[in-house]
Amino acid sequence: MDWVEQVAEERIRQAQQRGAFTRSPYHGRRVRLEPENPHLPRAWWAAFHLLEINNFTPTWIWRRQQIEKAIAAWRAHLHRVAAFEATNAADATAARERLRSQLNEINRHIRDYNLSRPFGSPPLALLHWQEEWARAQG
Numbered sequence: 001m002d003w004v005e006q007v008a009e010e011r012i013r014q015a016q017q018r019g020a021f022t023r024s025p026y027h028g029r030r031v032r033l034e035p036e037n038p039h040l041p042r043a044w045w046a047a048f049h050l051l052e053i054n055n056f057t058p059t060w061i062w063r064r065q066q067i068e069k070a071i072a073a074w075r076a077h078l079h080r081v082a083a084f085e086a087t088n089a090a091d092a093t094a095a096r097e098r099l100r101s102q103l104n105e106i107n108r109h110i111r112d113y114n115l116s117r118p119f120g121s122p123p124l125a126l127l128h129w130q131e132e133w134a135r136a137q138g
Contacts, residue, residue, distance in 0.1 A: 060117050067109050082136035
């Protein structure tokens with residue numbers, strides 16, 4: 001990964017943490033893809049139109065949403081364990097190990113998603129234990 005990609009990934013990650021993507025007027029709602037959408041190839045219009053009128057979500061979008069929900073739930077649990085560790089370090093060791101195992105599973109799903117996503121859609125960044133733990137203790 002070159003420095004431009006690293007900077008872009010870092011800025012995307014920071015924006016995600018600030019919630020910049022969740023405050024979109026389209027968050028939680030379907031984005032209408034009309035035929036005049038300049039970013040939608042004309043050959044794909046019929047497929048997207050059928051998906052839209054039948055209220056279907058493309059699989060790769062659904063998978064990304066599921067991964068993002070899993071990350072949010074994992075981070076919430078991580079913050080609870082970090083707060084618990086501050087008062088009871090001995091009992092928190094097993095919880096930390098479970099969190100690491102869950103993180104490995106989430107990263108496996110992220111890798112699978114990144115390999116199957118359509119060309120041009122943004123990849124999901126892998127989570128790093130040390131960074132996440134430091135942020136939770138922070």
